[in-house]
Amino acid sequence: MSIETFTQSEAFTLGIELELQIVNRHDYDLAPGAEDLLRLIGRRTLRADVKPEITSSMIELSTGICHDHREALDQLVEVRDALVECAARQNLRVCGGGTHAFQDWSRRRIYDTPRFQQVSQLYGYLSKQFTVFGQHVHIGCSNPDDALWLLHALSRYMPSVIALSASSPFVQGTDTGFHSARLNTVASFPLSGRAPFVLTWRGFEQYFDKMTRTGVVESMKDFYWDIRPKPEFGTIEVRVMDTPLSVTRAADIAAYLQCLARWLLIERPFQPDEDDYLVYSYNRFQACRFGLDGVNVDPRTADRASIRERIAATLEPLAPHAAALGSAAGLAGIRAVLSNEVPADACWLRAQQDAEQFLPEIVRRQCVRFED
């Protein structure tokens, strides 16, 4: 089976997917409410879409094609409000965050679709442990070669967006010490990590053909890469982020990626290189472990700086692109996080737990934060 044709899409348009937690209102553990929420939300007309995810305590919302930060945020707020209202009618609540703080993965139920059952058969308990919640951002590309070039150029900014979105310090009732522990779960999947270094669509087609010949993959969905091309949409999809605690933060991060994409593709400040990946895993680990204060190593110069400094250094070159895209408000949100004007999500969660020492109450506060 060969890869589908890369659909041409308007450059630098964006789409956001958020995987959300469905929790009960008694002890705030995960609750199997996806089907009930989908039934109620299906009666409404929304610009965004709502879909099931692998386990029945998860639900995914996705915006349509957006041009700027405002449009994306409007759609997110609209669908968030609808979901919150439908959940309230079922005595449920929804919230962001990359992991649920104290759920028992063994009690999760696989959502009953052929695709999810097949994944469950193949990956066994990993599929239930995959009850983690990520943000995916699609960036529109006008041609497939640009998409692959952008995919590899963006890879050095993955630690930045991991740190900005990190919201999964607690797993199975324990503080992991990580800012984003979610990505450790994703790493268990055999086809996770980074995409192969191929810069042309022709080359990528050959790689895909070789992989399908081995019988290991059937479609692009079988790759759990940090960034992957999505030919059917004409986009690249950045998948490393935790679902932030608020839709505003999610829109800000998407806008930051949109501006990065425009800056990289128009100004081409450097040429991606296979050696960029020498420090990729290390930088990624630093972002997961220490968030914005993690160390980032420049693959070319071996220069070290904090992730916070790296992101701050991009804001100036990105400013004209943000203005051109109408996404300056998103960058303002990023600036506020860097200056600690608003807390990073993982830090906020830890501060709440330090004060309360009661994880169910922390999940309840996550719900309140998501609804605001």
Place this chain on the structure above:
Amino acid sequence: MPDSMLFAALALVCAAALGELLWRRFGWPRPAAYAAVGLAVGVSGADVAGTAPALRLALDGALALLLFEAGARLNLRWLGRNPSLLWTSLCEALLSAVAVYGIARLLDVSAQAAAALGVIAMSVSPAVVQRVVGECHAAGQVTERLRLLSTLNTLYAILAMQCLIAGFLLFDAATWQQAWPPLLFSFCASLLLGVALGSILVAVARRLDLRSDSAVVLLLCFILSALLIAKLLQLSTLLVPLLAGMWLRNRSERPWVWPHQFGSAGAALILVMFVATGASVSLDVWPAALGLAAAMLAIRALTKSAAILALAGPSGLAVRQAVALGGTMLPLSATAWVLALDFAATHPTAGAALLPAVLAAIALIDVIAPVVMFNVLRHMGELDGARPPGGGER
């Protein structure tokens, strides 16, 4: 007396063993086995019925724990967010009460006994619901609404029974002057004691981790003490724990992590409760009332299902879920028995007609209801993902 106690102890051992066997072999809920052994004891004519003071205290204690838990899971704010649920609850309770009253009158039951039967039919035993749901770790909309509706209709039944008892005495020219002060006292003091217990438990929950053994023991002691005070002052032993739970749950939005079934002590009390309720059903009392009980159960199931189905759409429930929810609204058990005993204590004549009917209904439904509930929840995919259907615990 020692023989009777030994027999009771052996019955409890049998019930526990059979419960474990059914659970491990078929994944069936243990209360079905407990009730079956209780019924066998009752039918055998052995004198271990729930009227014995020690057993009655254990029954009341277990019921108090389960009603407290039911109250503590009743989120009244949900009714505000989804008013159709309140309508569903009112309709199913009222319809079943009226229908059962009607059928009882058709079968020549006196108006007083028929009214009491109607009130008792409102209630779906939250004790059975809590226990079965807890054992299977069920979760989902059918489970959630079953918990809500069973707690609400039990609350209505308890309040309605108080009104009914008061109403009959107050309408009687011979008794009304002596009747109203104690009834008013009973109602107000039950409310106050429930609120006081709830407030104390809020304070305990704020300071201790309720999942720890010491906190559970403290919680148990408070609930049992309140129960004893209620008995001493002749208050409603059903209303006090239910209100305490509701007060605890609805005073703040803070999550409430439930100590699972109150540990081993709670589980033992609950075993005694199910066996004692079943054992109350002695052969010399109820066979004559079987026809009435069967008619009552049938019309009760039908009206409850119809009300739930009629309001399924507005309340956000799919039709198949509504049918399933209607099918789970069967249990009667200890709540019905205690309500009937309370009524009979103040109205001995009507009580004599009421008790056999309630016992017959318990005999007919007590074993079946948990199994039906379990299978419906399994069919709806609401059982715990970690426990395969019919496979017991891994």
